[in-house]
Amino acid sequence: MVLVFNGVLQEEIPPDTASLYHTHPVYRDRASQLLAIPNKVVGPVGLLYVLQREFAATVPHDKNVTILGTDDVTTCMIVVVRHSGSGAVALAHLDGSGIDEAVCAMVQRVQELAIGYPEGRIELQLIGAYSSNRSYSEELFYSVMNIFHKQLVEIDLTLACVGELNTTIRGGIPWPIIYGIGLNIKTGDIFPATFPDKGPDQCLRIARFLTGNTQVLDVYDYNMGLLRIGPFNYQPLRGVDLWLEQSDEFILQHLSTCPEVEPPHYVMQIRATLKYIQDNQFPAITVFRDNRPHYFRRDEQSGTWIPDVPVGEKLMQMPVKVVPHMNMDKVRSSSKSLTF
Numbered sequence: 001m002v003l004v005f006n007g008v009l010q011e012e013i014p015p016d017t018a019s020l021y022h023t024h025p026v027y028r029d030r031a032s033q034l035l036a037i038p039n040k041v042v043g044p045v046g047l048l049y050v051l052q053r054e055f056a057a058t059v060p061h062d063k064n065v066t067i068l069g070t071d072d073v074t075t076c077m078i079v080v081v082r083h084s085g086s087g088a089v090a091l092a093h094l095d096g097s098g099i100d101e102a103v104c105a106m107v108q109r110v111q112e113l114a115i116g117y118p119e120g121r122i123e124l125q126l127i128g129a130y131s132s133n134r135s136y137s138e139e140l141f142y143s144v145m146n147i148f149h150k151q152l153v154e155i156d157l158t159l160a161c162v163g164e165l166n167t168t169i170r171g172g173i174p175w176p177i178i179y180g181i182g183l184n185i186k187t188g189d190i191f192p193a194t195f196p197d198k199g200p201d202q203c204l205r206i207a208r209f210l211t212g213n214t215q216v217l218d219v220y221d222y223n224m225g226l227l228r229i230g231p232f233n234y235q236p237l238r239g240v241d242l243w244l245e246q247s248d249e250f251i252l253q254h255l256s257t258c259p260e261v262e263p264p265h266y267v268m269q270i271r272a273t274l275k276y277i278q279d280n281q282f283p284a285i286t287v288f289r290d291n292r293p294h295y296f297r298r299d300e301q302s303g304t305w306i307p308d309v310p311v312g313e314k315l316m317q318m319p320v321k322v323v324p325h326m327n328m329d330k331v332r333s334s335s336k337s338l339t340f
Contacts, residue, residue, distance in 0.1 A: 002148075002149060002150075002151050002152070002153060002154045002155055003124075003145070003148055003149045003154075003155055003157060004154055004155065004156045004157065005020075005023075005024050005157050006024050006026050006027075007156075009154070010149070013142070013145040013146055013149050014145070015142065016138050016141065016142065016163070017129075017131075017138065017141055017160070017162055017163030017164060017165070018163070018164065020160060021160075021163075021164070021165065027157075027159070027160045027165075028165065030158070030159050030160075030161075031159065031160065031161035031165040031166070032165075034127070034159065034161050034178070034190065034191075034192070035161065035165070035166075035177060035178065035192075037191045037192055038192070039178075039191075039192040039193060039194060040182060040191055040192070040193045040194070041193070041194050041195075041196065042067055042069060042182050042193050042194070042195050043196070043197065044197035044199070044303070044304045044305075045066075045302070045303035045304060046064075046065060046066030046067055046303055047065075047066070047067050047069060047195065047197070047199070048064075048065045048067070048068050048069070048199075048220060048227065049069055049070065049195055049197070049198045049199040050068065050069070050070040050091055050092065050093050050219065051070070051093060051198065051199075051202070051205045051206065052072075052076060052093045052095055052206070052209055053093070053094070053095060053097060053098060053208070053209045053213070053214075053215070053216045053217065054092070054093060054205070054216065054217050054218075054219045055079075055090055055091060055092035055093075055102060055105070055106055055216055055217070055218055055219070056068060056090065056091060056218065056219050056220035057088070057089065057090035057091075057106065057109040057110060057113060057218070057220065057222065058088075058089065058113070058185055058220060058222045059086065059087060059088050059089075059113050059185070059222065060086075060087040060088075060185050060186045060187075062185060062222060062225075063225070064225045064297075064298040065185055065220075065298075066184070066185065066186070067182045067183065067184060067185070067193075068089065068091045068182070068183040068185055069091075069180065069181065069182040069183065069193055069195055070091065070093040070180055070181070070195075071179050071180020071181075071193065071194055071195050072179060072180065072263055072266070073093065073127075073128040073129075073176070073178075073179055073180055074128075074130060074132070074176050074179070074257070074258045074261055074262065075095070075129060075130065075132055075134070075136040075137050075140070075257050075258055076093055076094060076095045076128055076129065076140070077093075077094050077095075077126060077127070077128045077129040077137075077140050077141070077144060077162060078091065078092070078093060078094075078126070078127040078128045078180075078181055079091070079092045079094055079103075079106070079124070079125075079126060079144060080092075080124070080125040080126075080127075080159075080183060080190065081106045081107055081110050081122060081123070081124060081155075082110065082122070082123045082125070082188055083110050083111070083113070083114035083117065083120050083121070083122055083123075084120040084121050084122075084123055085114065085117040085118070085119040085120020085121075086113065086114040086116070086117035086120060087185070087186070087188060088109075088110045088113035088114040088117075089110065089183065089185060089188065090106040090109050090110050091183055092106060092216060094140070094144065094216065095140070095209070096136070096139070096140050096143065097209070097214040097215075097216070098214045098215050098216040099140075099143055099144060099147060099216065100147055101215070101216065102216035103144070103147045103148060103151070104147075104151070105216075105218060107122065107151055107153065107155075109218065110122065111153070113222065121154065121155075121156050122153055122154065122155045122156065123155070123156045123157075123158045124148060124155050124156065124157050124158065125157075125158055125159040125160075125190065126141070126144065126157075126159065126160045126161070126162050127159070127161045127162065127166070127178060127181050127190070128161075128162060128166060128176070128178065129141055129162040129163060129166065130162075130163070130166045130167045130174060130175070130176035130177070130261075131163050131164050131166075131167040131174055132174055132257075132258050132261075133174060134257070134258070136257055136258075137162070137163060138163065141162055141163060159190070161178065166178055173260055173261070174261075175261050176261060178192045179192075179194065179263065180192070180193050180194055180195060181193055182195075197304075199227065199296075199305060200227070200229070200294075200296050200305050200307075201229045201294055201296075202269075202272075203272050203273045203275075203276035204229065204230075204276065204280075204283070204287065204294075205229060206269065206270075206273040207234065207273050207276055207277050207280075207283075208232055208234060210237075210255075210270075210273055210274075210277070211234035211235060211237050211277065212234070212235075213232060213234055215232075217229075217232075225297060225298065226295045226296065226297055226308055227295070227296040227297075227305050228293050228294070228295055228296075229293060229294040229295075229296075230283075230287070230288050230293045230294055231283075231284065231288035231291050231292065231293055232283065232284075232288070233282070233283055233284035233288075234277075234283060236277075236281040236282070237274070237277050237281075240274055240277055240278045241278065243274050244271065244274050244275065244278065248267045251267050251270055251271070252266065252267050255270055294307070295307070295308040296308055
């Protein structure tokens, strides 16, 4: 019993979004304020983009990140956990898989980053999960609320722009109003956003959940200032050649939970990912050599993410100064023994 709604500790969680808004109308008002903010198109400079089944956590004084963000959210849910005193924050894009571990990890990461700030509370914000003609979103809402309710720390629900409040009707079909959000890590402000650049290794990251990997990955190492992808593996996707031969409409209808409201680039993105899977059937062997993650650092000149050269490779790239009487056979032998 740790969830707090509008300052009141809750004994039970609401069974659905309609019950939440009926019992606590303050959340309607807060959602309306978010919906009234114009959508912003956010570029790659200073952006840390989170894909489906990923989360990232950081602090306001992070010199590498200005905006945390994610989009292409329909039946999925954006979950933000923030410590009000320190500003430490985590953002996730959840679709129902791996959420137990993800929620625990997010709360733990925010608590760790907030060490040294005794004042403040853990706050929770939920965005997305529009009311489709199916029940995916309501099931996800209940699951997320239930898991947060089981945490060992009090958590204030400060925003819930989900379900009916994030839904409009077009041509008799329910549509999401907000597809994505950006979060200013210095102020904690949230705003509707779209991200043309979704960061590095996009096809690899999408391939992970498209092939059924259920884990929600923490993709950012704040202490090192590095975006970290993998290592992970997936089983070869059966019939990938056949999938690539299908029409755009076939792919849309069979691989989306809500084909009628997907963004225009959805099929192109899926095709690129299927081709990536076709070319990399065993990523543990061909992509993550030596079981090493892909690291990206913020380039000081462009402000975007670029591949980070591992320490071992940096050593190998350094010129060797030849000292008289040095045993070069021993130098070569030592170089060979370096592990990466």
